[in-house]
Each structure stands twice: as structure tokens, then as C-alpha cells.
Amino acid sequence: MQSSLVFAADFRAIGLTVASVVLLGFVALFIRNIFTSRDELGSEIELASNKKEYLSDEELEGVKLDRSLSFALVVLGITSVALPFYWLAEPGRQEGAVAAYQLNFESRGGDLYTEGAQCVNCHAAGGVGGVAPYVLQDVDGQFIANASWTAPALNNVFLRYSEDEVRYILNFGRPGSPMAAWGTPGGGPLTEQQVQNTMEYIQTFEVQSLDTIDINFSDDPAAAQAEADELAIEIRDEVQRSLDDGEFSSIGEAVFNLGYFSGFQAGSLSCGRCHTSGWSLGPNTPWAPGADPLAEGVAGCGGGNPSGIGFSLCGTITERFPDDAWKLPDGSWAPKGGLADDDGFFYEAMDGSKVRLNDKGAPITDSGELYEVLSGGEMHGDLAECASISSLWEPEGISSEAYAYVEDGLPEVDDSADGFVNPEPIDLDSLGESDLMFADGRIGFSCDVIDMPERTSYAHFDFIYNGADAGSGYGRGGQSAAGMMPGFGKLLPEQFIQAVVDYERGL
Numbered sequence: 096m097q098s099s100l101v102f103a104a105d106f107r108a109i110g111l112t113v114a115s116v117v118l119l120g121f122v123a124l125f126i127r128n129i130f131t132s133r134d135e136l137g138s139e140i141e142l143a144s145n146k147k148e149y150l151s152d153e154e155l156e157g158v159k160l161d162r163s164l165s166f167a168l169v170v171l172g173i174t175s176v177a178l179p180f181y182w183l184a185e186p187g188r189q190e191g192a193v194a195a196y197q198l199n200f201e202s203r204g205g206d207l208y209t210e211g212a213q214c215v216n217c218h219a220a221g222g223v224g225g226v227a228p229y230v231l232q233d234v235d236g237q238f239i240a241n242a243s244w245t246a247p248a249l250n251n252v253f254l255r256y257s258e259d260e261v262r263y264i265l266n267f268g269r270p271g272s273p274m275a276a277w278g279t280p281g282g283g284p285l286t287e288q289q290v291q292n293t294m295e296y297i298q299t300f301e302v303q304s305l306d307t308i309d310i311n312f313s314d315d316p317a318a319a320q321a322e323a324d325e326l327a328i329e330i331r332d333e334v335q336r337s338l339d340d341g342e343f344s345s346i347g348e349a350v351f352n353l354g355y356f357s358g359f360q361a362g363s364l365s366c367g368r369c370h371t372s373g374w375s376l377g378p379n380t381p382w383a384p385g386a387d388p389l390a391e392g393v394a395g396c397g398g399g400n401p402s403g404i405g406f407s408l409c410g411t412i413t414e415r416f417p418d419d420a421w422k423l424p425d426g427s428w429a430p431k432g433g434l435a436d437d438d439g440f441f442y443e444a445m446d447g448s449k450v451r452l453n454d455k456g457a458p459i460t461d462s463g464e465l466y467e468v469l470s471g472g473e474m475h476g477d478l479a480e481c482a483s484i485s486s487l488w489e490p491e492g493i494s495s496e497a498y499a500y501v502e503d504g505l506p507e508v509d510d511s512a513d514g515f516v517n518p519e520p521i522d523l524d525s526l527g528e529s530d531l532m533f534a535d536g537r538i539g540f541s542c543d544v545i546d547m548p549e550r551t552s553y554a555h556f557d558f559i560y561n562g563a564d565a566g567s568g569y570g571r572g573g574q575s576a577a578g579m580m581p582g583f584g585k586l587l588p589e590q591f592i593q594a595v596v597d598y599e600r601g602l
């Protein structure tokens with residue numbers, strides 16, 4: 096609103112300037128006419144008697160004059176009413192132009208998707224996913240078979256990856272798979288703008304996530320909730336079906352390999368496609384004689400050829416997330432049960448003080464009460480008691496890292512406007528010492544915090560929930576800072592994530 100007012104003021108100023116220039120022009124013309132006009136030659140009737148007699152003075156100054164003046168008045172009236180309306184509509188025209196550009200980008204992206212770069216050949220119309228032709232070779236480059244490589248659904252890709260991460264994939268492709276590097280940085284044909292346009296287009300067919308925040312901030316929360324329910328049901332049904340049909344023997348295994356036999360969402364929600372050699376070639380490709388990708392000892396052991404981009408989870412997983420241990424603030428792991436001292440178990444808080452753990456390893460206060468970990472599945476890392484916690488919200492188009500705290504955790508709905516009221520961005524510098532920004536972007540106010548060692552199973556769960564972040568190198572064994580491990584928190588129901596954690600820890 097504020098910005099449209101600014102626009103309105105700008106355009107009024109421009110209008111006034113134009114008007115004054117026109118006025119000055121008229122005055123100048125008038126003065127020039129006076130000086131350059133010739134003297135009256137006398138009565139025309141006398142000079143040319145064949146000319147028709149013109150109106151008499153009475154008529155000229157009466158009806159004729161009135162008519163001309165009325166006409167001028169009407170035109171003046173129309174102009175004075177129409178001009179402000181024109182200016183009033185100007186901000187709308189600005190928005191329209193922005194929207195038109197957006198549509199333009201999307202349609203150019205659509206052209207690239209379907210024709211220019213032919214993403215559609217592998218990822219299908221609407222990004223529902225498909226397969227890509229692939230020539231299977233052995234280690235010496237000898238032909239083994241013509242195969243199909245699962246090309247994941249893209250209609251959920253922005254729910255698993257951030258924009259930067261998707262841009263990275265488009266720029267650099269997935270070496271060792273049919274997904275080529277498309278962007279100039281990776282040696283591909285598409286310019287930065289074309290990559291951006293393609294992303295804008297992909298965003299037009301993204302599905303609804305299961306995330307309550309996404310649901311609440313959609314244009315139509317009720318419809319979004321219904322869509323999210325439908326998605327959850329679809330995923331649950333597919334997991335159940337695969338168990339009923341005997342494809343897998345546990346929920347964890349079924350989620351890990353979601354879509355392996357059925358092609359559900361073109362494998363996009365599976366883990367196997369990146370963590371199991373040969374998974375993406377499907378059950379019918381004899382990619383290595385005798386090696387069934389799902390056989391014991393192979394499933395979860397990615398990194399071989401042909402494989403996706405993940406690496407082996409077999410055995411290594413408990414190194415990265417040791418069993419029942421605490422990850423300390425310096426990144427090292429405390430032994431099972433925490434650090435023992437004479438009084439029992441404790442770990443060190445950020446301020447150097449020691450916090451005791453009970454015999455189950457849960458931290459307790461001096462009076463013996465349990466510290467509570469806030470907000471369920473999302474904040475396992477930090478142990479904090481905050482007076483209030485802000486909602487996590489990043490409205491489109493406003494690039495600020497943090498948004499104002501709202502009492503009930505969600506922004507207010509303003510009935511007079513359509514949609515939600517944008518909270519004012521928080522000035523991060525103004526945060527006090529007892530305020531806290533959590534890893535997921537929310538802000539806690541007046542918090543008592545101890546830098547809580549992460550509990551193994553929490554850390555593992557969190558990693559799958561959030562994925563690897565682009566730009567920050569990921570711990571021990573981490574491959575890059577490219578953020579290639581997707582986050583599944585917006586797509587997989589939480590109990591499925593827990594099931595897959597349990598499954599992986601048994602690999």
C-alpha cells in the first residue's frame with residue numbers, strides 16, 4: 096500500500112510538470128501571435144462583395160459564444176475528472192506490468208521446458224516425472240543394456256530444495272546421470288535468465304505441501320488443507336499398498352524405496368534413488384548380474400555405478416549419528432549417557448555451567464524438573480524456554496531474514512484485505528541477548544537457553560527433515576556445500592521420517 100502511494104505521488108508530480116509545460120507553451124504562443132499579427136485590413140464585405148455575410152455581432156457574442164463556452168466547459172469537466180482517475184489507476188498499471196512480466200517469464204520458461212530444453216521429454220508435462228533413456232555400460236565402457244533412468248517428479252521439487260539448490264542442479268546437472276548441466280556455469284546452453292524462467296515455470300505446477308505454515312499462508316487455506324490431506328493420504332496408501340503386496344517388509348524400507356516398483360511420484364520421495372546403486376534403473380534392469388539393488392547389503396549402499404548422487408549409508412550412518420549419544424556444541428560426540436562426573440551425568444551449557452542429566456539422559460534443572468524441548472519435531476537441537484516464539488514466515492517477494500513475532504504463532508488475518516497482514520520485518524540487530532534465532536528461522540523472545548547437545552536420533556531425524564543446506568558444508572563425510580540432500584519435512588508425514596530413520600540405523 097505504502098509503495099503504491101509513493102507511485103501515486105510520483106505520477107501526480109509528473110502530471111503537474113506536463114501541465115505547466117503545456118500552459119507555458121500556450122502563453123508563449125499567445126504572446127508570439129500578438130506580436131506577429133498583421134493589422135486589420137478593414138471590412139471584408141467591402142473588399143469582397145461576393146462573400147457571404149458572416150454572423151452578426153449579436154449572434155457571435157450570444158448563442159455562438161455560449162455554445163463554444165459550454166463545449167469548452169464540458170471538455171474541461173471531462174478532463175479534470177478523467178485525469179485524476181488516470182493517475183489513480185497508475186499504481187494498478189504498475190502492478191499489472193509486474194504481473195505481465197511474471198507471466199512472460201513463466202511462458203518463456205514454459206517454452207524452454209517443453210521445446211527449448213525439452214525437460215518435458217524426461218520429467219513429463221506438469222512435472223509429474225518419468226523416465227530418461229540411458230545406455231548402461233560396464234566399468235570399461237562396454238555396452239550392457241539400454242535402460243531407463245527414473246526422472247523424478249518436479250512438481251514437488253521446491254518443497255524438497257531451496258531455490259538456490261534447484262538453480263544449482265539446473266546449472267550443473269547430475270553428473271553420471273541423464274540429467275545434463277543446463278546452465279552456463281556448468282557449460283550448458285541456458286543463460287542465467289533462461290534458467291530463472293524455467294524455474295518460474297516449474298513453480299507454476301508445484302503441489303501443496305504438508306507443512307502447516309504453507310497451508311496457512313496459501314491464498315485459500317481451506318483448499319490447501321484439503322490438498323495437503325489428499326497428498327498425505329496418497330502417500331500413506333502407497334506405502335500401505337507396497338506392504339500389502341509384499342514389496343517391502345517394513346514401513347521404513349517402503350518409504351526408503353517409495354515408488355521403486357510402482358513408479359509412485361517417479362521416485363521423487365524415495366531415498367533409494369540417491370543412496371542405492373542402480374535404484375534409478377528400476378527393478379527390470381540387470382545392471383550388474385546378480386546384483387539386486389534391494390538385496391541385503393546393497394540397499395542404501397549408494398555410490399557405485401550406476402548410482403545417483405548420494406553415498407553409502409551402510410554402516411556409516413551410526414558414525415555420523417552415533418547411537419544414543421550427544422552431539423556437543425563443538426561438533427564432537429559425548430559418550431552414551433552424557434558425560435559422567437561424581438554427581439551423575441551432566442553436559443556443559445553455553446555459559447560453561449553444567450546441567451545435569453537424569454538416568455535416561457534427559458537434562459534436568461537444579462530442582463530436578465525436566466527441561467522441555469519446545470515445538471515437537473523441529474527444534475531438537477536447542478533447549479530453550481522462551482516467553483514467546485515467532486512464526487516462521489517468508490512471504491514471497493519480501494527478502495528479509497526474520498519477521499515480527501505474532502502472539503499466537505501465526506500472522507493475523509485481516510478481513511478487510513484479502514489474505515494475511517504482512518508482519519513487519521524484524522531488525523535482527525535489535526534482538527536482545529535473551530532473544531534467539533532458531534535454526535529454522537523462527538525467533539524466540541526472552542529465552543533461557545542452554546546450547547543443548549543434540550541427541551543422536553533427533554539429529555538424524557532433523558537431517559532428513561531439513562536436508563543439507565546449500566552453502567554450508569555438511570559434517571563428517573559430507574560431499575559438498577551444494578545442498579544436494581533434499582529435505583523431506585514438507586512432503587513425508589513425520590512418522591514416515593521416523594520409520595526411515597529406524598530403517599537406516601539398521602542398515
Ligand code: HEC
Pocket residue numbers: 207208212213214215216217218227228244245246247248249252261264265269272273274275277293363368375403404
Ligand atoms: C534426458 C532426460 C532429462 C532432461 C532432458 C532433463 N532432465 Fe532433469 N533429470 C533427469 C534425470 C534422470 C534426473 C535424476 C538424476 C538423478 O538420479 O540424480 C533429473 C533430475 C532433475 C532435477 C533434480 C530433481 C531431484 O529431485 O533430484 C531437476 C530439478 C531437474 N532434473 C530439472 C530439469 C529441467 C528444468 C530440465 C530442462 C531444462 C531437465 N531437468 C531436463 C533427466 C532429464
Ligand code: HEC
Pocket residue numbers: 351363364365366367368369370403404405406407408411412415558559563569571572573574575576577578579580581583595596599
Ligand atoms: C537427490 C538425492 C538424494 C535423495 C533423494 C536422498 N538423499 Fe540423502 N543424501 C544425499 C546426499 C548428496 C548426501 C550427502 C550430503 C552432503 O554431502 O551435503 C546425503 C546424505 C544423507 C545422510 C547422511 C549420511 C551420512 O553418513 O552422513 C542421510 C542419513 C541421508 N542422506 C538419508 C536420506 C534419506 C532417509 C532419504 C529419503 C527420505 C534421502 N537421504 C534421500 C542425496 C540424497
